[in-house]
Amino acid sequence: MSCCAPGVEAAAGTAAVASPEEIRLASRDLGGGLRQTDLSVPAMHCAACIQTVERTLGRLPGVENARVNLSTRRASVKWRGEAAPPMIAALEKAGYQAHLFEAEEDKADPELSRLIRALGVAGFCSMNIMLLSVSVWSGADAETRQAFHWISAALALPCLLYSGRVFFASAFAALKGGRTNMDVPISIGISLAFGLSLYDTLHHGEHAYFDAATTLVFFLLIGRTLDHVMREKARAAVRGLVRLSPRGAMVERPDGSRDYLPMAEIEPGMRVLLAAGERVPVDGTVTEGVSDLDCAIATGESDPRRVEPGATVRAGTLNLTGPLTVVASARAQESFLAEMVRLMEAAEGGRARYRRLADRAAQLYSPVVHATALLTFIGWMLATGDWHRAIGIAIAVLIITCPCALGLAVPIVQVIAARRLFENGIMVKDGSGIERLAGVDAVAFDKTGTLTLGRPRLLGGDRYAPDTLSLAAALAVHSRHPLSQALAAAGAGLAPASSRFTDIVEHPGLGIEARQGETLYRLGRAGWALSGKGEAAQGTVLSRDGRLLATFAFEDTVRPGGREAVRKLQDAGLAVEILSGDREPVVADVAARFGIGASAGALLPADKVGRLQVLAREGRRVLMVGDGLNDAPALASAYVSMAPATAADIGRNAADFVFLHESLDAVPTAYAVARDAGRLVKQNFGLAIGYNAIALPIAIAGFVTPLVAAVAMSLSSVIVVANALRLRAGKPAKAARGSQAGRAVGGTNPLVAAR
Template sequence: MTASTFVVEGMRCAACIARLEHGLAALPGVAAARVNFTNRRVRVDHLDEIGEDRLIDAIDGLGFTAHAFAGEAADSGRSESRRLVLALAVAGFAMMNVMLLSVSIWSGADGATRQLFHWLSALIALPTVAYSGRVFFASAWSALRRGRTNMDVPISIGVLLTLAMSLYETALGGAHAYFDGVVMLLFFLLGGRFLDSVMRDRARGGVDALLRRLPAEATVIARDGAHQRRAIAELAPGMRLLVTAGERIAADGIVEEGESAVDRSLVTGESAPETAAAGAEVLAGTINLSTPLVVKVTRAGEATAIADIARLMESAGQSKSRYMRIADRASRLYAPAVHTLAALTLAGWLVAGLGWHVALTNAVAVLIITCPCALGLAVPVAQVVASGALMRAGVLVKDGSALERLAKADRALLDKTGTVTLGRPVVTGGLPGAPGERAILHALARASRHPSALAVAAALADAPAAPLADIVEEAGFGVRGLVHGVEVRLGRPGWAGPADTDASILFRIGDATPHAIRVADRERDDAAAAIARLAALGLAPEILSGDAPGVVEALAGELGVHGRARLTPQDKYAVVQAEEAAGHRVLMVGDGINDGPALKAAWVSMAPAGASDVGQMAADLVFVGARLMPVPVAVAAARRTMRVVAQNFALAIGYNVLAVPLAVAGFVTPLIAALAMSGSSLVVVANAMRLRSAAR
């Protein structure tokens, strides 16, 4: 299965999103298609044998123009804003001139003078509509020639009908022409679309700003010691970089020489600099503050942590919440409903005997005012803005629908090691003294990524490692292997030895008495405050751990919560299942392989950035840094986001409920309809922009 991303031009509303996603998903060999409306992109998961050219042809057949994404979407968004502002300027200039002529007509000009001013207005309006209106006409024609409609079709019909009515009246010497209304209509429609484009640019600015944190070039140290300036696209793992004081680091890597303070706020959200010495990991986009460092590149380009963060933020805008699915269904009914309603309005006013002029004017108002833009923007803009705010607070949203689920969570279950604690334990006693035993223990410990095993491996770093055979790690239990045909184990009590001990882990060779190794881990500095805030949010936090009862009880007592000890992965999974069966919606926060089943089973899940690959893949959100506070911050932000989404839906639906009957009844002119339609979209986007401060 391959994932391809395309930049799509011509997407205007939720109906466009639904058409793209359902049209592409219906193709043989396509597993899924997800639109990111804010970034004008669609991601398609498809079989390898389906080429990108075929998918581009399919998108073209759906009424859109597309090309493969090559990192240029931010520029294309800005170029769209430039095109809109140019068309807006032309429409504005024409509007002022036509209005000057109209004022004379309103002031009482009659006969030949009125006709002259009407024709002068027509000479200004015709080229203006041809130039400024092409934004709408091109999109409408692209849809119509493929047998489809979009929101630009009724707008184009409304503009052209108003222009045609005005030309007809002018040619017959009539008293009424609406050239001023036509250009004002275009001006306000373009103004609304331009502001919408600018605000969407701001909404997606988090991803663009994130990627702009990378420097354009880096200093590479060649094998002969020479220094070369290279573009970051040319960097590769294994290269050595010289990072001077004040310079941004261009790739992820390991410090080989030097010691300096590094500003990691970009990826951790913490303002205090951290010390980076030889052996420390540094990330692309962070800043070397004090002295030069020599860094060996481990990941570059699209493989860096900052690129992963950007991808997570992108994916957050592509997933479907319940509200988004409602908007999709409503958008499919839009085109037939609005054209039917406009036709009925036209027929109704004609039957009432008001004539073609009044009937057409009211039908045009209905066509323009019934726009689904606000409904289509209600959810994706809120998701993108909230995801950007959470990113700045150190939380990465992998799935947009996770915000909806997180907002409804009412129970919090937290793993202990690596989640409530830092996951960097140290050995406090119990290591064997015999060199042979220490060598076997070292070999077992370094075969596992469990924090306790890493602590043992660090404590035995100076000891040799014995050769082991058939090494197997059993998630949630420990690691075992064979040395000279004898089984050796390192793991939890009850698996590596007797269960009736308060030791953190046991080390056993064959049937010999196991060594009880004591390991201590430090809780995160803000763990107590974070747990208290979760409780205040009504989530009733509880600690789940595979550690010894004494250790878990001590930590739980200190934090004022209930804790469960000696839990296997199956036990944690069962606890989550039981809570869900009791009607709770569980937020599971965990980091290890042993938490994977529970993370997947939970209503919504989070994992720290230092979690195992299994933990990060299973989680819906990932938080970075050494603090636990991002967990309750994310819950509060999710709840605020869903309140804003509900407000946006109420605004969008309320607008149509109020505006459409007024337009059908003849109380709304096409000009007022254009203002109302643009205003509804801007109100929804502006309301979503309040979420920029949601992560507090």
């Protein structure tokens, strides 16, 4: 089960508290007197932390809005006034250390290292204490039993002091802030079990329960560590987008001199010199040069876009073929790429607000059980006056109703479901994604790279004369353009003709030309390759001395299993639509061929996020399936998301699921497994609640010793695990392999080259 509280320890290297002047200087002016300050709050762990931090900041004078991103541990505060509100001091008073947020490079996660060390110590101590306890349970004599109790106490002490501080520090911070959380009763139960066991050991008692205390710490730390690892994965997508921005750019001064300036110093109006192979650093307008841009980050389409003087360019796009001079139109922090990063962070912050079923159950479970234990202690004290017996029975109540079974109800099913999905070639990044996937009622697909494979293929290659196709292929091998590569692949089996060409030159945005003696061949745009005014050819052509030899048309290929996958989703009652950055006619054609009624094209990343937000306001829970750089914000903002293994790194990092095979059947398969997992989770909760309903009255009545309580607690966990294993019944769906041939989208409406 996930915890929900801050720790007292701050991240290593936390800076001193910033002064109001420093906070104001570090804030961003939003206009109209409104400023924004970003704070790092490393101790946040869950939904309860989000509420506490936002409520604490929102009450400060001058603060208009406070929003938390749990994945990045960042709080964004919008405020007005001459002096910055005392944000850091207010958070520290609430039990959360904070400092000004700074973008970080990839580095070791100190919190994860701390959790792993604590887990290792707890595992070592609990396993050795359990081995000693077996001898005691087997009937060891009094002297041996006493020696083993002292050894167990010596092992339990470092477990509690070192490993248990994860819970103790969190509980202390919560109580200091006038709140409570799940770590408070955990800390009380651990401390009471250890204290009573130490008392009984000092007085040569027959029973000691060091094993129960340390084992509880060990199991809870397993859940805490796994939860932390899953949440940290979400940060990788944002870091990947940040890395697309260069650290600086070459700027040409009015006097002709050149300086390499950091991104923060590039202002609107500056002339930025961009070489081939570099990413555009800021939004701007081309003033000199002609080139092709890879705009996949904006549109998701692999087809390069030709730019020339007067064209606008966006930060993050990749300059492919020629040098450009760009006049900056915005600062780096106001660019298209910066907007993408903000969309990702806002989306992750929204998803972090999703409260897992186990969290919701724990919120109700914790106060009820521990109030029951307290009342049990008071009742037995009043009835018998024997504090030892009263506290022993109260501990038995705490142990027998320990949330281990409740905590296992969700994660054990998710582990088994993840294994089942892996057998079908589907990787699970976040366990909560399985829970969310079970509740979706709509699916939104990207087109290129998702419904289609994004690999152009020559249409009707057998219609061309071998010599003509060989000539075209021999020219095409000298270009990295996607359509050139498709043409080269189509002519790969023909006799090579490259040795017949000389003076091979690629003209950015136009095509390739080469000579064979006095004859000039061109492969590329019709308007450039053809000189005759009467020629009506369109698209990509091969010409000889300006006269048409061949016109080439290309098609995209449908991902294997695509139509069947869409049909299965629709049969399951899910609404399906396409959200694409490609042109509207192409998107509409693909939608018709897949039997999808709703589609939208020419969408930018923000447009896709906006559409998902509209669907969310309508009460829809949407599964987003996409692969491109431009899909990353949508994948992060959707209720749940999935990407193919061929997706861009940022897309894979933003998605909850990644499927490894080419077949799109992974989507309905994952949905079916998630629904089965959801059913088993509910059954497990029923088993855990039923167990407590039977065991709790018996424990309150005093018929259960802490030892029997520990055994019963373990038995309930075993039952929950056994029920979860039923998810493995049945054979996994047959996965389609990458070697399967894809069927083509195109036919009468092929994707014609636009070079």
